[in-house]
Amino acid sequence: MKNYDIVIVGASTAGSYFARRMAEKGFSVLAIDKSSREKISPEYDVFHMEKKDMEKYGLPKVKEGDGICEFIFSKQDMMSAYSNYPKAAPTEVVGMHKHDYIVLMNDWAAESGAEIIYEAAFDSLIYDENGKINGVTYEKDGKKVTVSCRLVADCSGIPAVVRRSLPDGYGIEKFELTPDDILYVVLRYVDFTEKKGRWLQSQFWLAYKSWLAPSAGSDAILGIGACFGFDYVEKCFKQFEKNARLPGYTVKKIEKGRTPYHRAPYSFVSDGFIAMGDAACLTKPNCGEGCTASLVLEQIAVDVASKAMENGAYPTREALWSINKLYNNTQGKEFASLMALLTGVVRHSPKANEFLFKHDVIFSEKILGGMGRELELSVGDMLKIVLFVLIGILSLNIKISEIRSILSGLINSGKLTEHYEKFPETPDGFEQWVNEAEILWKKAGKLSDWKPEL
Numbered sequence: 001m002k003n004y005d006i007v008i009v010g011a012s013t014a015g016s017y018f019a020r021r022m023a024e025k026g027f028s029v030l031a032i033d034k035s036s037r038e039k040i041s042p043e044y045d046v047f048h049m050e051k052k053d054m055e056k057y058g059l060p061k062v063k064e065g066d067g068i069c070e071f072i073f074s075k076q077d078m079m080s081a082y083s084n085y086p087k088a089a090p091t092e093v094v095g096m097h098k099h100d101y102i103v104l105m106n107d108w109a110a111e112s113g114a115e116i117i118y119e120a121a122f123d124s125l126i127y128d129e130n131g132k133i134n135g136v137t138y139e140k141d142g143k144k145v146t147v148s149c150r151l152v153a154d155c156s157g158i159p160a161v162v163r164r165s166l167p168d169g170y171g172i173e174k175f176e177l178t179p180d181d182i183l184y185v186v187l188r189y190v191d192f193t194e195k196k197g198r199w200l201q202s203q204f205w206l207a208y209k210s211w212l213a214p215s216a217g218s219d220a221i222l223g224i225g226a227c228f229g230f231d232y233v234e235k236c237f238k239q240f241e242k243n244a245r246l247p248g249y250t251v252k253k254i255e256k257g258r259t260p261y262h263r264a265p266y267s268f269v270s271d272g273f274i275a276m277g278d279a280a281c282l283t284k285p286n287c288g289e290g291c292t293a294s295l296v297l298e299q300i301a302v303d304v305a306s307k308a309m310e311n312g313a314y315p316t317r318e319a320l321w322s323i324n325k326l327y328n329n330t331q332g333k334e335f336a337s338l339m340a341l342l343t344g345v346v347r348h349s350p351k352a353n354e355f356l357f358k359h360d361v362i363f364s365e366k367i368l369g370g371m372g373r374e375l376e377l378s379v380g381d382m383l384k385i386v387l388f389v390l391i392g393i394l395s396l397n398i399k400i401s402e403i404r405s406i407l408s409g410l411i412n413s414g415k416l417t418e419h420y421e422k423f424p425e426t427p428d429g430f431e432q433w434v435n436e437a438e439i440l441w442k443k444a445g446k447l448s449d450w451k452p453e454l
């Protein structure tokens with residue numbers, strides 16, 4: 001039986017990054033993927049990463065014209081429901097062909113010594129006499145192969161095949177995503193009939209969870225996401241198309257995919273185990289992007305796991321625990337807070353959205369530009385919100401129920417931030433923390449609790 005320090009299940013963005021960094025630390029790493037190298041990550045063509053994140057995490061570089069990089073752009077506007085009052089949210093974004101970039105990331109991981117085996121599907125976990133993970137079985141060419149290891153990383157995406165196969169009581173939630181916990185995303189690669197400047201630059205409409213990204217192979221990629229399935233997404237798209245006053249276009253290609261919209265598991269680690277990427281629901285609550293969102297946890301995991309595994313040590317739940325603490329005190333609390341905020345904030349009509357955008361209230365450059373990061377509102381900011389909310393209600397632009405939802409979003413978001421800050425330093429006190437978190441998430445609700453008739 002072959003022996004590795006680490007076995008990673010899934011070799012897409014999450015798996016490749018962890019493989020590269022742990023191999024660089026001198027560990028023997030095996031990454032298995034059920035796809036062939038030629039077909040890995042075929043779901044959709046173009047994906048985006050912020051350039052500053054690619055630099056921060058030292059990801060392989062691309063440049064326009066290399067066949068992998070599709071388009072680089074930096075101007076982005078958040079738009080009101082009727083495509084008015086743009087709020088600038090500038091950041092340099094790199095659009096890339098996803099399959100080609102994953103292959104590049106695979107080679108980047110292999111360069112540092114990680115072994116990648118394609119067409120190898122995870123079968124089961126192996127446990128030692130104390131019930132702790134110490135290996136993996138996978139299927140390759142119709143045969144079962146068993147390898148031993150000290151740490152298994154689940155990077156298998158939405159199916160979370162390893163996390164969900166863990167025995168009850170292993171210390172990790174085994175939830176499976178239902179259609180209510182998933183954003184169904186449709187991308188339309190379009191050419192506009194009239195080439196107007198504004199339609200060739202990046203824009204985002206919070207009111208419909210839709211966006212336009214510039215593209216090299218067509219004028220733009222029009223994207224939209226919603227819970228409940230692709231039929232419902234199409235209804236949302238019709239509303240978006242009409243209200244946002246899109247110019248005429250022809251569709252060159254349509255792609256569909258799914259991205260998690262569920263809080264992350266309360267703990268990512270247990271004895272000899274860690275979950276990352278979509279398998280741990282690490283997607284940005286405002287747009288569903290997950291490639292760089294996962295790297296925050298992964299970099300913490302690299303630092304903590306490499307210490308926990310020094311000199312042949314077994315990475316126990318206790319030894320890996322600070323991954324939970326460090327993550328939940330940073331991006332974990334920000335994503336929890338943003339998810340609760342958006343759950344309340346999105347429950348309003350296009351009319352209310354237009355009013356709030358117009359008066360730079362709630363949907364202000366300051367708040368929209370700071371999404372996913374801690375936000376400090378001054379007393380003046382708060383007073384302005386209260387004043388314009390009142391004007392909105394009196395002028396019949398906003399309903400009281402809409403304001404109630406927005407306010408409860410703000411309150412739940414603040415409570416979750418505080419709670420995630422108190423994430424326990426050790427597994428002691430975790431159960432109590434989870435019980436309180438459950439109450440807060442119940443109050444916050446889910447995006448899918450609101451399904452406007454379209």
Ligand SMILES: Cc1cc2nc3c(=O)[nH]c(=O)nc-3n(C[C@H](O)[C@H](O)[C@H](O)COP(=O)(O)OP(=O)(O)OC[C@H]3O[C@@H](n4cnc5c(N)ncnc54)[C@H](O)[C@@H]3O)c2cc1C
Nearest residue numbers: 010012013014034048122156157257258277278289290291
């Ligand atoms: C239409 C669409 C557009 C998106 N656009 C963006 C974007 O622009 N930017 C962004 O950051 N995010 C985007 N996302 C989200 C992003 O695609 C995911 O968050 C990201 O791919 C998650 O990476 P991952 O490595 O965790 O999982 P995945 O990319 O899903 O990879 C999982 C890997 O595990 C393998 N696997 C699964 N089961 C097994 C098994 N049993 N055995 C072995 N291997 C297995 C799969 O073959 C796959 O290679 C988009 C999502 C969609 C649907």
